[in-house]
Amino acid sequence: MARLPAVDLTTHLGSLSLDNPVMTASGTAGYGHELVNHLDPSELGAVVVKSLHVEPWVGNPGPRVHATPSGMVNSVGLQGPGVEAWLEHDLPGLIATGARVVASIWGRTVDEFARAAILLAEAPPEVIALEVNASCPNLEDRRALFAHSTSATTEVVEASAAACRPRWAKLSLNTPNLPDVAAAAAAAGAEAVTVANTVLAMVVDVEARRPLLGAGRGGLSGPAIRPAAVRAVYDTYEVLSDVPIIGVGGIASAQDAVQFLMAGATAVQIGTATFADPRAPVRILRDIGRWCDRRGVDRIAELIGVAHG
Numbered sequence: 001m002a003r004l005p006a007v008d009l010t011t012h013l014g015s016l017s018l019d020n021p022v023m024t025a026s027g028t029a030g031y032g033h034e035l036v037n038h039l040d041p042s043e044l045g046a047v048v049v050k051s052l053h054v055e056p057w058v059g060n061p062g063p064r065v066h067a068t069p070s071g072m073v074n075s076v077g078l079q080g081p082g083v084e085a086w087l088e089h090d091l092p093g094l095i096a097t098g099a100r101v102v103a104s105i106w107g108r109t110v111d112e113f114a115r116a117a118i119l120l121a122e123a124p125p126e127v128i129a130l131e132v133n134a135s136c137p138n139l140e141d142r143r144a145l146f147a148h149s150t151s152a153t154t155e156v157v158e159a160s161a162a163a164c165r166p167r168w169a170k171l172s173l174n175t176p177n178l179p180d181v182a183a184a185a186a187a188a189g190a191e192a193v194t195v196a197n198t199v200l201a202m203v204v205d206v207e208a209r210r211p212l213l214g215a216g217r218g219g220l221s222g223p224a225i226r227p228a229a230v231r232a233v234y235d236t237y238e239v240l241s242d243v244p245i246i247g248v249g250g251i252a253s254a255q256d257a258v259q260f261l262m263a264g265a266t267a268v269q270i271g272t273a274t275f276a277d278p279r280a281p282v283r284i285l286r287d288i289g290r291w292c293d294r295r296g297v298d299r300i301a302e303l304i305g306v307a308h309g
Contacts, residue, residue, distance in 0.1 A: 006293070007289045007292040007293055007297065007298060007299070007300065008298060008299040008300065008301075009021065009285075009288070009289060009300045010299075010300070010301075011045065011266050011267050011300060011301065012244065012266065013129070013166070013168070013191060013192045013244045013246070013266060013267060014166050014191025014192055014244060015166055015191060016128060016129060016166055016191070018045035018046060018100070018267065019045060020044070020045045020285055020288075020300075021045055021257075021261070021265075021266065021267035021268055021288075021300055022044055022045050022257070022267070022268060022269075022270065022281055022282075022284060022285040022288070023044055023045050023046045023047065023048050023102070023246070023267060023268070023269045023270070023281070024044065024046075024047050024048050024269060024270060024271070024274070024281055025048060025248050025269035025270060025271030026048045026049065026050055026051050026104040026131060026133065026170070026269075027050050027051065027076070027271065028270075028271040028272060028274050028275065029047065029048075029049070029050075029274060029281075030049070030050055031049045031050055031086060031090040031091075031094065032047050032049055032090070032093070032094035032097070032099060032101070033090065033093050033094060035047075035274070035278055036093075036097060038278035038279050039278065039279050039281065039282045040097065040098075040282070041094065041097045041098070041099035042097055042098030042099050042100075043282050043285065044099070044100075044281055044282070044285065045100070045267060046099070046100040046101065046102045046128065046129070047094065047099045047100070047101055047102065048102040048104055048131055048269060049086070049090075049094075049101065049102070049103060049104055050078075050080055050104065051078055051080065051104040051105060051106040051131075051133045051136070052080050052081075052082065052083045052086055052103065052104065052105050052106070052116060053078065053080055053082060053083070053105070053106060053107065053112065053116065054082065054083055054105075054107065054112050054115040054116040054119065055082045056080065056081055056082040056085065057077075057078055057079055057080050057082065058077075058079060059076050059077035059078060059079025059080075060075050060076060060077030060079075060213075060214055060215035061214035061215065062214045063212060063213055063214055064076045064077070064213065064214060064215075066203050066212055066213060066218075068203070068220065068222070068224065069224075070222055070223045070224040071220055071221050071222020071223055071224040071225065071250065071272055072220075072221060072222055072272060072275070073201045073202070073203050073213065073218040073219065073220050073221075074198070074213075074218050074219060074221065075213045075214065075215040075216075075217065075218035075219070077215060078106055078136065083103075083105070083116050083119040083120060084119055086103075087119070087120075087122065087123060091123070091124075091127070095124065095126045099126070100126065100128050101126050101127045101128065102127070102128060102129045102130070102131055102168070103120055103123065103127050103129075103130050103131070103163075103165075104130075104131040104132075104133055104170070105117060105120070105130065105131075105132060105133060105160065105163075106133040106136040107136070107156070108136075108137065110152075110155045110156055110159050111159070113132065113156045113159045113160050114159035114160070114162060116160075117130065117159065117160040117161065117162040117163040118162045118163075120163040120165070121162055121163050121164045123163075123165075127165065128165070128166070129165055129166045129167070129168060129191075130160060130163045130165045130166070130167050130168070131167075131168045131169075131170050131194060132156055132157055132160045132167055132168065132169050132170065132190070133170045133197075134146040134147040134152070134153045134156050134157070134169050134170060134171060134172075134181075134185070135147040135170055135171055135172035135196070135197035145172050145174065145175075147169075147170075147171045147172040147175060147181055147197075148172065148174070148175045148181075149181070150177070150180055150181050150183075150184035151184075153169060153171070153181050153184050153185050153188070154184050154185070154187070154188040155188075156169075157169050157185050157188035157189055157190050158188045158189060161189055166191045166192075167189055167190050167191060168190060168191065168192040168193065168194055168246060169182070169185035169186075169188075169190040169192075169193050169194065170193075170194040170196075170197055171185070171193055171194065171195055171196050171197065172196055172197050173195075173196040173197065173198075173199050173225065173228055173229065173232055173249070174199060174200050178195065178196065178232055178235065178236060179235050179236045179238070179239045179240060182195070182236045182240050182243065182245075183239065183240055183243075186240065186243045190243075191243075191244065192243065192244040192245065192246055192266070192267075193236065193240075193243060193244075193245055193246070194245075194246040194248060194269065195229065195232050195233050195236055195245055195246070195247060195248070195249075195265075196229055196232050196248065196249060197219065197248075198218075198219025198220055198221045198225070199219060199220040199221075199225050199228065200217065200218075200219060200220075201217070201218055201219055201220035202216065202217050202218065203218075221249070221250070221271060221272045222250050222252075222272040222273075223250040223252055223256075224250065225249045225250050226249055226250030226251065226256060226259075228249070229247065229248065229249025229250060229260070230247070230249075230259050230260060230263050231263075232249075233245055233247045233260055233263040233264050233265050234263040234264055234307065234308075236264065237263065237264025237265075237305055237308065238264075238308065241264065241305060244266040244267070245264055245265045245266055246265060246266065246267045246268065246269060247260030247261070247263070247264075247265030247267070247268045247269070248268065248269035248270075248271060249271075250272065251268055251269075251270050251271075251273060251284065252272075252273040252280065252284075253284060253287065254284055254287030254288045254290070254291045255291070256284075257284055257288055258288065258291060258303060261300070261303040261304055262303055262304075262305070262306050262307040263305075263307050264304065264305045264307075264308065265304070266304055270284055288300070
């Protein structure tokens with residue numbers, strides 16, 4: 001492990017203290033073991049695993065991913081082994097690396113969130129937090145995203161309390177009242193909010209005259225959405241500066257990450273960048289330390305929210 005510059009990278013997310021602010025983003029690092037040949041997961045602030053349903057889930061038909069000029073559109077459909085299988089088969093190997101693990105859950109109904117959370121109450125203490133993926137479709141509200149509604153977000157965050165761990169609410173860029181939804185999540189018990197998930201998107205195959213992805217619609221991620229995500233963090237911090245924000249959306253360099261911190265994020269997640277460079281989370285972490293060192297920044301906390309003046 002290369003020595004980091006002498007900068008205090010410690011950050012705080014509610015009741016949790018992390019050694020540094022860099023995590024993987026849910027979905028892009030699988031369940032952790034996919035990255036162990038490329039990086040040491042214990043170097044990161046935490047590893048956020050792919051969202052888990054209470055039951056095994058097959059996901060969407062292919063094609064599932066399509067590259068765009070500045071990112072990608074995906075519609076994987078939240079494929080996963082289910083909470084119980086993950087706890088038994090995937091989690092032990094990830095824990096063995098020394099990683100701090102954040103579980104992520106999703107559901108089609110409030111009850112499914114609650115059932116997944118109950119199963120995760122049995123997880124070992126290395127699972128330090130639960131990210132509640134509120135930015136998935138709500139079958140009880142004509143497939144609107146839970147994160148489009150303050151009341152639906154409140155319900156899923158409250159339902160996930162059974163996991164007996166700090167909860168983070170993952171929100172959507174596709175809502176005009178994101179700061180209000182973030183406030184509702186915090187009032188429901190979320191210790192942090194993750195801002196934000198992909199932008200609703202589609203690619204059409206002009207020869208086939210049909211949507212290119214197997215499921216038709218998808219979500220855009222990568223550098224194309226970074227300015228929108230930075231603004232979302234900025235707007236959320238402006239009205240909710242006492243609630244930690246985890247910034248995510250197109251981060252591919254230390255400078256990108258610092259933008260999010262200055263806009264108000266307390267930590268960041270690296271997602272799409274890992275497809276091009278599986279070592280991106282560790283590279284960005286080290287470069288943040290170097291960036292701070294060169295500019296006389298002694299503590300990462302000095303950067304949080306400074307863009308607000």
